[in-house]
Amino acid sequence: MRATIRGKILESARSFFFTKGYNKTSIQNIIDDVEIAKGTFYHHFKSKEQLLDEISDIIVDQKVAKIQRDLENSTDDAFAKFNTFVNQQTDWKLEQLDLLYVVLTAMYSEHNILFQQKIKEKNIVRYLPILTDIIKQGISEGIFDTDVPELMAELILRLSIFWGDGIAEIFLRSSNYQDPVRLIVERYNLLLQAIERLLDAKKSLLGLVDRSVIEEIIKYIREREEEG
Numbered sequence: 001m002r003a004t005i006r007g008k009i010l011e012s013a014r015s016f017f018f019t020k021g022y023n024k025t026s027i028q029n030i031i032d033d034v035e036i037a038k039g040t041f042y043h044h045f046k047s048k049e050q051l052l053d054e055i056s057d058i059i060v061d062q063k064v065a066k067i068q069r070d071l072e073n074s075t076d077d078a079f080a081k082f083n084t085f086v087n088q089q090t091d092w093k094l095e096q097l098d099l100l101y102v103v104l105t106a107m108y109s110e111h112n113i114l115f116q117q118k119i120k121e122k123n124i125v126r127y128l129p130i131l132t133d134i135i136k137q138g139i140s141e142g143i144f145d146t147d148v149p150e151l152m153a154e155l156i157l158r159l160s161i162f163w164g165d166g167i168a169e170i171f172l173r174s175s176n177y178q179d180p181v182r183l184i185v186e187r188y189n190l191l192l193q194a195i196e197r198l199l200d201a202k203k204s205l206l207g208l209v210d211r212s213v214i215e216e217i218i219k220y221i222r223e224r225e226e227e228g
Helices: 002-019 027-034 038-044 048-072 078-095 097-107 113-140 149-172 180-198 211-227
Strands: none
Touching: 002 027, 002 038, 002 048, 002 097, 027 038, 048 078, 048 113, 078 113, 097 149, 097 211, 113 149, 149 180, 149 211, 180 211
16 A cells, blocks of 8 residues: 555656656645645655655666666677667657656756756666676777776766757757758767767767657657647
8 A cells, every 4th residue: 555655656747757857846745636635645745855865766766777787798899889879769759759748848847957866876876887888898808998987978968968969959949950960960979979989989880860760759749849
């Protein structure tokens, strides 16, 4: 019973955070929606911040789990694993278009700055050991060259997240651009080129971005916007 109530609270909070915004959502909103007593809420969660933490964990875990499964038993070299790491990001977007749209619009709402920061930091924490292992393997194979693999992994993740803000803007405001697909592909390729140089990669990382995937995501977002 407790798990069911806890799940309902999380689902209600997620719905409010995504539609109304984290800052404008009150605990009372959630209590009224789930139809529970205030004491019941505080039995499961100490604060709204704890709710945000757990919802952020769930969203990030969904993205990370598939990458971990694909890489865990892989015998590929580091370059192939890096390709998998990059491609799985877009594969997840295609498989979870509805969630992607909701997360993007929620993250980049002016009412959800804290939510955006939480998601970004949790992405770094969860992806850091995965990318570090790939880089270390690449060093041992002579594919990558860096003396600080963990720091380099963090730099790449932070650079990708920062650069991703501009890409997200184009996705969400694609009608404002004459050729949004080209702009997004160019931005992705420039990011990969920067990563390639940071790692002193012995193979090119360019060409990993599938234009058709970008087109499909933009099409979906526009359809959702038209639906209102």
